[in-house]
Amino acid sequence: MALQCPECGAISHARSSFYEAPSIKRTYYQCKNLECSCTFTALESVDTIIARPNKVETKDETSSEQSEKSAHILGKYGAASRLSNRQQIPV
Ligand SMILES: [Zn+2]
Structure with a gap:
């Protein structure tokens, strides 16, 4: 950047x-x-x-769908992921 000098007018x-x-x-x-x-x-x-730049608006529906999806994934192995009696950690 360059400006003119306020005293002499030079760059x-x-x-x-x-x-x-x-x-x-x-x-x-x-x-x-x-x-x-x-x-x-x-x-x-x-x-x-x-x-202004075009901003992508996130809808509330999308976020609720994602939370349902993650809840579904979390419950997928719910019963199968429990430890059986012979897998119990000794106290
Ligand atoms: Zn000057």
């Missing part, structure tokens, strides 16, 4: 930047004109969102 280059908020960035600039060498900061922020 100034960004030296560092950080976010003050999720959509506001402060950038430190230094003038490339050696006789000026002005340093200043500038703020960059989101002004207008022109188009």
Whole structure:
């Protein structure tokens, strides 16, 4: 990024930047004109969102179907997965 120097009008280059908020960035600039060498900061922020990305909405029906499915799988080996008398863990 480059901006015009507010003192002499020469090109100034960004030296560092950080976010003050999720959509506001402060950038430190230094003038490339050696006789000026002005340093200043500038703020960059989101002004207008022109188009939002298409988000896939998850329906509640899908999540309830999944929970029923997992419950079915959990019960599949219910009786068969119990230990028989000779498989009991000794106390
Ligand atoms: Zn300058």
